[in-house]
Amino acid sequence: MPLSDQDLEDQIIRAHEINNIWLLAKLYADAAERGLDQDHNFFLATQAYVYALQSNHPLKSKLHAFLKSHGREE
Amino acid sequence: MPNTTSFDTVRTSVSRAKGLPNAHYIDPAVYDEERHALLFNQWAGLAVASEIPEPGDAIPSTFLGVPVLLLRDKYDKVRVFQNTCRHRGMILIEHATKIAGAIRCPYHSWCYRTDGRLMSTPHVGGPGQNTHKDINRSELGLIEIRSHIWRDVVWINMNGNAPAFEYAMRDAITRWSEFDQPLYHGGSDSQFKLEVNCNWKLAVENYCESYHLPWIHPGLNSYSRLEDHYNIENYGSHSGQGTLVYRQLFGEHGEKFQDFENLSEKWNASAEYLSIYPNVLLGTHRDHAFAIILIPEGPEKTVENIHLFYSTKDTNEALRKKNTDQWKDIFKEDIFVVEGMQLGRHGIAFDGGKFSPAMDGPTHCFHDWAASQIETQRGMENAAE
Ligand code: FES
Numbered sequence: 248m249p250l251s252d253q254d255l256e257d258q259i260i261r262a263h264e265i266n267n268i269w270l271l272a273k274l275y276a277d278a279a280e281r282g283l284d285q286d287h288n289f290f291l292a293t294q295a296y297v298y299a300l301q302s303n304h305p306l307k308s309k310l311h312a313f314l315k316s317h318g319r320e321e
Numbered sequence: 322m323p324n325t326t327s328f329d330t331v332r333t334s335v336s337r338a339k340g341l342p343n344a345h346y347i348d349p350a351v352y353d354e355e356r357h358a359l360l361f362n363q364w365a366g367l368a369v370a371s372e373i374p375e376p377g378d379a380i381p382s383t384f385l386g387v388p389v390l391l392l393r394d395k396y397d398k399v400r401v402f403q404n405t406c407r408h409r410g411m412i413l414i415e416h417a418t419k420i421a422g423a424i425r426c427p428y429h430s431w432c433y434r435t436d437g438r439l440m441s442t443p444h445v446g447g448p449g450q451n452t453h454k455d456i457n458r459s460e461l462g463l464i465e466i467r468s469h470i471w472r473d474v475v476w477i478n479m480n481g482n483a484p485a486f487e488y489a490m491r492d493a494i495t496r497w498s499e500f501d502q503p504l505y506h507g508g509s510d511s512q513f514k515l516e517v518n519c520n521w522k523l524a525v526e527n528y529c530e531s532y533h534l535p536w537i538h539p540g541l542n543s544y545s546r547l548e549d550h551y552n553i554e555n556y557g558s559h560s561g562q563g564t565l566v567y568r569q570l571f572g573e574h575g576e577k578f579q580d581f582e583n584l585s586e587k588w589n590a591s592a593e594y595l596s597i598y599p600n601v602l603l604g605t606h607r608d609h610a611f612a613i614i615l616i617p618e619g620p621e622k623t624v625e626n627i628h629l630f631y632s633t634k635d636t637n638e639a640l641r642k643k644n645t646d647q648w649k650d651i652f653k654e655d656i657f658v659v660e661g662m663q664l665g666r667h668g669i670a671f672d673g674g675k676f677s678p679a680m681d682g683p684t685h686c687f688h689d690w691a692a693s694q695i696e697t698q699r700g701m702e703n704a705a706e
């Protein structure tokens with residue numbers, strides 16, 4: 248059963264509280280697939296990308312490619 | 322222009338010279354002058370590379386007020402950076418850590434690679450836009466501080482203006498070239514820290530002379546007589562002492578540390594102790610070595626970080642601890658004299674002190690170097706005015 252956005256937001260807040268960077272990368276990446284609009288997705292993907300860089304999460308390549316293909320990252 | 326101490330009495334022969342004036346030990350303005358002249362313009366010791374054994378290991382600290390970040394990058398190269406973000410100047414890393422991927426600034430999350438390159442600038446062009454034509458990442462990497470590793474010590478030249486390390490330290494490197502072989506840090510039981518209430522220079526001065534041994538280290542003196550020691554005076558870079566009667570430490574069952582390889586016979590019973598200017602005190606023996614890095618924390622406060630090294634990766638634990646304890650006892654014996662000399666320098670009529678021409682050469686050698694470096698700096702300042 249897919250999470251509602253509220254569930255996801257709660258999870259993100261909890262991950263921030265425990266400072267779980269690896270999890271933040273994953274959760275923001277999930278969120279970036281269902282933002283309010285495309286700009287919001289870029290915002291969320293950026294959050295995910297940064298946490299993925301910090302934690303060396305494998306999602307970093309995919310996020311980088313996504314942002315770059317839309318002119319949002321170098 | 323607060324600094325007008327005179328070196329006329331310092332830069333003359335040891336038989337006529339006085340020590341550095343009191344202000345060099347107690348005056349904050351002179352301390353600040355020396356911060357540049359004697360520490361930032363030189364190759365100063367910061368830490369040992371063994372403290373960051375693996376890629377990603379990072380230790381922040383403050384060196385003479387400057388926040389620095391010592392780390393081992395993911396290509397295994399030891400680097401020292403200013404621990405300051407290029408965006409708004411936030412401190413990047415607050416506690417010793419292992420960097421998994423990138424260094425992320427805790428403020429606006431600019432991310433740096435472990436080699437210092439800036440790799441992401443989130444939302445810098447507005448939400449979700451991570452680039453901007455005026456943000457040139459290649460110009461915004463972390464500020465790297467020039468560093469060099471010798472005898473596991475990480476030496477830094479904060480102002481980036483010293484000659485190449487190998488050139489600046491050539492005399493000491495040559496002197497100990499036989500010991501130019503791998504050093505293995507003894508681990509957590511082979512390091513300790515002492516906090517002393519004195520100017521850092523007094524620790525240098527006390528270390529490089531053997532005159533005090535019979536009085537301060539009577540335990541050592543039972544086998545190490547004063548006449549078994551010789552002075553080392555290398556004007557411009559280091560001074561110290563050597564002994565001709567070094568005896569190895571033995572365990573209860575005759576265990577001993579393995580010797581460094583291919584040493585000449587001279588080292589069977591010799592050991593040497595060098596104050597490498599400005600702030601690193603090194604010792605070497607046939608079977609172990611140590612480094613003391615002095616971190617000045619104010620005109621009258623110094624932290625001494627001590628590390629012991631061996632010729633092999635694995636050593637006998639009990640013997641290693643015994644060795645650490647023995648050195649710790651000796652270095653502790655020195656605390657009351659460096660602190661006492663510090664207090665003595667508040668005696669307003671003290672004139673720097675009269676040297677023993679026979680015994681105080683190494684100390685005078687250090688003062689001569691210090692005075693010359695300060696004079697050089699003052700000369701440059703005057704030329705710029
Ligand atoms: S101060 Fe470091 S990202 Fe803003």
Ligand SMILES: [Fe+2]
Binds near residue numbers: 655
């Ligand atoms: Fe001593």
